[in-house]
Amino acid sequence: MTKNIAVVAVGQTKFGELWEHSLRDIVIDAGNSCFNDANTQMSGFERKIIDNLVVGNMGGGSFVNQGHLGPLVSSALGLGNIPAVRCEGACASSALAFRHALHTMQAGKSHVSMVLGVEKMTDVDPSRALNILMEAGDFESESMAGLTFAGLYALMARKHMHDFGTTREQLAMISVTNHKNGKQNPLAQFRSETTVDTILKSSMIADPLALMDCSPITDGGAAIILMTEDAVKKYAIKNPVWIAASACGTDNIIYHQRKSLTELQATLSAMKQIKEQGISEKDINFLEVHDCFSINELVALEDLGFCKKGQGGKFVENNEIALNGSIPTNTTGGLKSIGHPVGATGARQIVDAAKQLRGDSINQLKTPQNGLCLNIGGIGSTAVIHVLSKNKPDVR
Amino acid sequence: MTKNIAVVAVGQTKFGELWEHSLRDIVIDAGNSCFNDANTQMSGFERKIIDNLVVGNMGGGSFVNQGHLGPLVSSALGLGNIPAVRCEGACASSALAFRHALHTMQAGKSHVSMVLGVEKMTDVDPSRALNILMEAGDFESESMAGLTFAGLYALMARKHMHDFGTTREQLAMISVTNHKNGKQNPLAQFRSETTVDTILKSSMIADPLALMDCSPITDGGAAIILMTEDAVKKYAIKNPVWIAASACGTDNIIYHQRKSLTELQATLSAMKQIKEQGISEKDINFLEVHDCFSINELVALEDLGFCKKGQGGKFVENNEIALNGSIPTNTTGGLKSIGHPVGATGARQIVDAAKQLRGDSINQLKTPQNGLCLNIGGIGSTAVIHVLSKNKPDVR
Numbered sequence: 001m002t003k004n005i006a007v008v009a010v011g012q013t014k015f016g017e018l019w020e021h022s023l024r025d026i027v028i029d030a031g032n033s034c035f036n037d038a039n040t041q042m043s044g045f046e047r048k049i050i051d052n053l054v055v056g057n058m059g060g061g062s063f064v065n066q067g068h069l070g071p072l073v074s075s076a077l078g079l080g081n082i083p084a085v086r087c088e089g090a091c092a093s094s095a096l097a098f099r100h101a102l103h104t105m106q107a108g109k110s111h112v113s114m115v116l117g118v119e120k121m122t123d124v125d126p127s128r129a130l131n132i133l134m135e136a137g138d139f140e141s142e143s144m145a146g147l148t149f150a151g152l153y154a155l156m157a158r159k160h161m162h163d164f165g166t167t168r169e170q171l172a173m174i175s176v177t178n179h180k181n182g183k184q185n186p187l188a189q190f191r192s193e194t195t196v197d198t199i200l201k202s203s204m205i206a207d208p209l210a211l212m213d214c215s216p217i218t219d220g221g222a223a224i225i226l227m228t229e230d231a232v233k234k235y236a237i238k239n240p241v242w243i244a245a246s247a248c249g250t251d252n253i254i255y256h257q258r259k260s261l262t263e264l265q266a267t268l269s270a271m272k273q274i275k276e277q278g279i280s281e282k283d284i285n286f287l288e289v290h291d292c293f294s295i296n297e298l299v300a301l302e303d304l305g306f307c308k309k310g311q312g313g314k315f316v317e318n319n320e321i322a323l324n325g326s327i328p329t330n331t332t333g334g335l336k337s338i339g340h341p342v343g344a345t346g347a348r349q350i351v352d353a354a355k356q357l358r359g360d361s362i363n364q365l366k367t368p369q370n371g372l373c374l375n376i377g378g379i380g381s382t383a384v385i386h387v388l389s390k391n392k393p394d395v396r
Numbered sequence: 397m398t399k400n401i402a403v404v405a406v407g408q409t410k411f412g413e414l415w416e417h418s419l420r421d422i423v424i425d426a427g428n429s430c431f432n433d434a435n436t437q438m439s440g441f442e443r444k445i446i447d448n449l450v451v452g453n454m455g456g457g458s459f460v461n462q463g464h465l466g467p468l469v470s471s472a473l474g475l476g477n478i479p480a481v482r483c484e485g486a487c488a489s490s491a492l493a494f495r496h497a498l499h500t501m502q503a504g505k506s507h508v509s510m511v512l513g514v515e516k517m518t519d520v521d522p523s524r525a526l527n528i529l530m531e532a533g534d535f536e537s538e539s540m541a542g543l544t545f546a547g548l549y550a551l552m553a554r555k556h557m558h559d560f561g562t563t564r565e566q567l568a569m570i571s572v573t574n575h576k577n578g579k580q581n582p583l584a585q586f587r588s589e590t591t592v593d594t595i596l597k598s599s600m601i602a603d604p605l606a607l608m609d610c611s612p613i614t615d616g617g618a619a620i621i622l623m624t625e626d627a628v629k630k631y632a633i634k635n636p637v638w639i640a641a642s643a644c645g646t647d648n649i650i651y652h653q654r655k656s657l658t659e660l661q662a663t664l665s666a667m668k669q670i671k672e673q674g675i676s677e678k679d680i681n682f683l684e685v686h687d688c689f690s691i692n693e694l695v696a697l698e699d700l701g702f703c704k705k706g707q708g709g710k711f712v713e714n715n716e717i718a719l720n721g722s723i724p725t726n727t728t729g730g731l732k733s734i735g736h737p738v739g740a741t742g743a744r745q746i747v748d749a750a751k752q753l754r755g756d757s758i759n760q761l762k763t764p765q766n767g768l769c770l771n772i773g774g775i776g777s778t779a780v781i782h783v784l785s786k787n788k789p790d791v792r
Binding site: 003022024059060061062066067068070074081084085087090096099100105106107108109131132136139140247248249252253268269378381382 | 399420449454456457458460461462464466467468471477481482483486498499501503504505527530531535643644645647649653662773778
């Protein structure tokens with residue numbers, strides 16, 4: 001049996017402040033969006049072919065008093081008594097859910113799996129939301145000390161500036177690019193272009209990160225259907241997008257105990273695993289990276305090997321990440337423009353990467369062959385990478 | 397490559413009100429207990445051979461403001477930058493974590509995995525704890541209506557009494573048996589024997605369930621190391637306990653929407669999957685079942701096929717679940733006596749089942765060959781079954 005697994009259908013809700021939508025509404029909208037896509041990819045799709053469900057969600061218990069999303073999603077979508085489980089790894093929750101489904105299928109325990117990432121963040125006031133997000137950091141040494149994630153990433157940005165001369169302008173250019181790409185995205189939370197000047201003048205949140213360096217608080221969901229190679233054949237899928245590689249790395253959850261503040265060992269470890277699976281950064285035509293804060297996209301470009309450590313600022317300044325640059329990044333708007341419903345973002349990255357490879361992205365690149373998605377949890381305590389490919393790999 | 401996977405080392409903390417232990421302390425104690433056991437099962441154990449970690453936890457975010465337990469546990473135990481993820485399915489979280497590790501290994505992506513279940517419940521006051529536990533139910537239709545899990549299971553008990561003539565005395569005999577077994581367990585929260593009369597006279601919590609029908613609020617952790625068959629050979633493990641079958645079923649999270657209130661479709665679905673893997677109830681020598689409330693153990697005996705639907709009361713009355721009965725159940729005390737740290741219970745069940753099969757249980761049965769663990773989430777919205785075996789199966 002081959003271990004080749006493909007993404008065969010994708011969907012997502014509008015991302016934004018969905019005041020009139022409950023968590024369950026978002027689940028149903030994301031699911032239906034994916035089922036509709038499945039109907040375009042095969043004839044006679046029925047949801048009963050789905051035999052396994054993995055949900056990605058960070059904080060349903062804290063945000064809306066709702067945990068146990070495996071059976072909630074399964075019953076809301078009418079999937080029956082199938083195996084269902086939730087994976088959590090902070091903002092990397094739904095990439096971890098995707099990875100769980102992948103392993104279950106590669107183990108031969110599922111032929112058709114669904115992955116659904118969801119978060120409902122706006123039912124609590126923003127200060128409470130920041131506290132809930134800090135569940136992703138270390139409570140004893142970070143949350144209790146008053147740190148927020150903007151504060152943690154500001155430490156990373158300040159250290160990067162100090163060590164490598166990175167500038168606020170260079171960081172701002174990341175948000176400018178993401179907003180430019182997101183302007184075309186009808187499902188994005190913010191569809192306006194912005195400028196370096198506007199970003200520099202926006203309210204300071206945690207020096208040196210200003211408001212427009214930060215991704216927003218967002219409600220939203222994204223869903224994916226996966227099939228084994230046998231099922232892809234059986235159901236005559238039109239446009240399968242193959243999973244060429246999967247990796248996960250972790251690091252000390254306590255940021256100040258790490259050996260470097262500007263290099264994420266979790267990403268380095270995950271990228272090393274990707275290389276061991278035969279894929280290097282040279283094979284990649286576009287990126288989905290985790291710009292929860294502008295500095296995190298810059299550090300990702302370095303840690304993934306697209307430029308040398310410390311050269312991220314220059315790399316961005318040279319427009320290498322633009323749609324017509326050497327490595328188009330966050331082609332649909334990234335977390336900054338699309339929004340960041342934390343447990344849904346990893347799935348949304350895969351949705352957008354799959355569309356790019358199928359040829360139906362809102363900012364379609366010319367014949368991309370491979371795309372890499374990097375989903376980060378906390379301040380880089382978890383890093384999950386998936387490489388998607390237009391071409392069938394030979395995964396063992 | 398064979399897909400045989402074995403439990404090679406197990407450990408757990410004392411279960412109870414661990415006022416002087418933080419979540420991290422419990423993680424470290426559970427991990428060290430497992431590492432110590434690993435040292436008795438092989439020579440030269442080093443934790444660096446562990447290449448994958450899956451954590452089971454229900455409500456760290458709500459109980460102690462701490463999510464993102466993958467990297468927290470990995471760093472607390474010195475496991476390095478390995479892949480790590482948390483699984484959640486309410487009180488079935490750590491059986492789901494175990495199942496995730498199993499699939500990752502069967503997919504060929506890990507040779508030596510660790511599963512750790514943990515819950516720290518006593519840092520909030522009991523009324524808040526009940527609200528947090530209701531995250532496992534449906535918020536919109538159950539929690540908002542004022543239901544607690546004692547209330548939900550009371551509905552199940554009342555309906556079972558109505559339909560089948562089950563008595564409070566029969567339910568009480570389940571707690572009597574669990575307390576009798578748990579008296580020998582040095583790690584149990586309650587080590588006192590009790591009587592039917594004491595149980596009937598204990599405070600009514602949710603009619604017909606009295607205090608002594610209910611498992612307690614507990615802190616605790618349990619940990620397991622798994623190996624592939626190749627690794628078992630490589631490290632010359634003394635007493636591997638093999639995983640003969642794994643299954644997960646789910647049901648509508650909304651209890652009143654189900655077709656039956658006294659039969660859990662999730663358990664029926666999971667047991668059907670177990671039978672498809674070639675194992676029936678006749679092969680099982682002892683059980684670990686989920687007696688969060690006495691009625692749930694009774695319903696489990698029926699749904700797993702050890703007696704007919706409605707006959708659970710009589711079955712218990714005939715002492716069939718005693719250590720010398722036809723199917724010894726919860727031989728070390730069950731959730732009622734050992735305690736129920738919700739995200740750790742599924743792992744603790746596997747720890748105790750593995751010890752029973754290795755021959756070093758505190759209430760050792762004579763040469764048991766196969767044990768079945770049933771871990772339930774919510775009011776049976778999730779059911780996870782694992783069958784452990786002394787004998788090497790041929791899992792495909």
